[in-house]
Amino acid sequence: MLAQPLAFAYAGWVAGTFLLVSFGFISCYTAKILARIIHSEPHLKLYTDIGRRAFGARSTLVISIAFFLELFLLSVLLVTLYADSLESLVPAHSPVTYKLLALVILIPTLFFPLSALSYTSILGIASLLLILVVVFIDGTSKLDAPGSLWSPAETYPGIRSWNHLGKAFGLFMAGFAGHGVLPSLVHDMEDPCQFDTMANWAFFFSTVIYLLIGGAGYLMFGTPVSEEISRDLLRTPGYNAVLNKICLWMLVVSPLSKFALVVQPLNATVEKLFKSQNKPAHQNPRQRLLGIAQRLSITLLTVGVSIIVPDFGQVTELMGSFSAFLIVVICPIGAKLTITRTCGFFDVLVLGISVLMGTWGTITAFL
Template sequence: MKKVSFSVLPRGPHRRVSDVPLPDKSLVAGAIQATPSPLSRRRFSSGSAATSASVIRGGQSTFGQTLFNSIAILLGVGMLSEPLAFAYAGWGIGTFLIFSYGFMSCYTAKILARIILSDHRLRSYSDIGRKAFGPKITPLISAMFCLELFTVCVILVTLYGDSLHALLPRYPSNVFKGWGNILLIPTVFLPLSLLSYTSIIGIISTVLMVIVIFVDGFTKTESPGSLWKPAHTKFGVTSYGELGVAFGLFMAGFSGHAVIPSLARDMSNPTRFNTMINWAFIVATFIYSMIGYAGYLMFGNDISDEISMDLLRTPGYNPLLNQICLWMLVLSPLSKFALNTQPLHATIEILLGIDKHISSPEDLADKPDGLSIASIWASWDRKRILRVAQRVLLTGAIVMVSILVPDFSSVMAILGSFSAFMLSIVGPVLAKVMIERHCSIFDGVIIVIGIVMAAWGTLAAFT
């Protein structure tokens, strides 16, 4: 049998992540159908692995399901603050930033997918960091992306509670958050292939909200809130502090990279991931731009943190349409919660010992009979109980933090400025550079820009 190196991405300067092609479709199909025997597992040596180790194993989600999941992750609550970001950055820089961030985020998403699909041992964002930077940096990377996902989930619960409170003011938002906890717990046990159907709900909710914004804008003939008579806007930047906040608000919409490895790993045909993610970012950038442009024209420099609040407060709109818009803001967070917590649960389960870190064929080579069915069965009940407990407790903790820290705009700005830049822009490019042992001019520019904007935006958000 021909033997190859276990590491698919060599650490030499002559081989780059971008040069490693996605696997041929026949290899993916073979990996799905093949089931190695205990004899073949015993043939792994300490210095090499069988060729099957380098073959990417497909998951359960189809191209369409993964596309729906990706779009649902990207079209997050950050879209509500896009008009405010344009108010801070102005038309010129705002347009440049939103399209630049969309392009860079799509580029780094492909980097993450290529790395994780090139090594079947990798399962999560933190595994990629472990491969690129070594085990010492893994706790820091895991903490950063867990904090980002936790913050996003807190924002989702906050938006759900505030929207329901606006619809039913008889009860405070905290009561609705408590009820939402009961609804969210069952969803965190669903597989990604089933969560794609809830992603459809989130995408439909987003599209309907965009429609409501434009219908309101075109049916109202007087300012504010009219697209026929736009409010006062500006082309350039008037405050560098506000520009820094705009960095975070724009970038918050593209902060779904912690979920990208899970989506790529679960795709049944990983060879089409690049095509899928291109379409996902095109759709997300287009919708973000439409919401930002329309909202800024309708309310100008007096736009609120959330455009939904302006639609609710401004007289002259069709009340039924605004009710529909708010109900969409109730359904959308509920449909995205489980997707955002999926990699968070995976990381915590690894820390608790429920799941394993990166494993190697050498671990199986030391066991002549492979993995014992009896040992697996003995630990299965304990692991299942721990898995259920941690998912229920984590969901409750997210709801509790949302109740204790209800400030929407501040959390959004800090999320985009620090977490999104470091995890969605700087982190993937640095991982690529460390694995390749080579840094191109393009990658170097992205790293520098990402660090500068992260520091600038975070300082501006706190100030």
């Protein structure tokens, strides 16, 4: 959500709006594909089960790696967001210093029970709502540029750079990542027949929120908008300083509280890939030590990558272009073609364009 204004700055109004609405529609469409496959074959419990059923046993490793990369990049984003937000509030130290300091906080949370960590998700919901409210309060309360909705910055209707368009693919698609949890959601619903209605509303509201904050942020700050619009809110004079600082402090605390929730399935994925848990940890001290070492290693690697690649937008682009296109679009449509043996023109068109966009966006993210 924080990177949506940058995505509009890359793509322009016309292409940006078209891409965002299209990605929201296609993500909703592929979510329903996954639900229909599970309805027809209820024994398929997880996303990897669908992949194995559609593409064979070898696909499990590929899909697990894609999940690993998506979760890993998300954990890198959380560390980067925390450090960037804290550096904006307290510029006495660099983001690198704050990232190293985060280890003191993050490592203990790795050993908290998941039931306790789940309550911290309320901070993420509160942060989302607060950012949305603050953006519009700031934009409407300031009458002069920069940062005003009444006196908009210079924006562009069309595409200014094909390289930037490729970056926009990943930034827009990253907001719709998360299809990996949908099979579990279908099974957990009290009435799975209501899945399509739920999906329609969920992706509708997501798309509307992205349009609102992306459009407002682009109008307020134009092409020079930051990778995280929250940084522009704090350093632009004329806003309510107290309100904006509260918003930024939420973006400091929320990533730290959610880190362990993101890393928990990441650790489980690694354990499954390398079969590091052959016996229960309490029966095997060596296995327990290996599990602790693995958790510490992933956390250290996450912070290290965040230091080496400090660009919030670039990591978001890569997550959206590679993992999101693969998990959200390519695999579900591919599974439909192989399991149901049905193939429409729309499916082939979306599949082909998604492969092209995902490849294009991944290359530009690396470049």
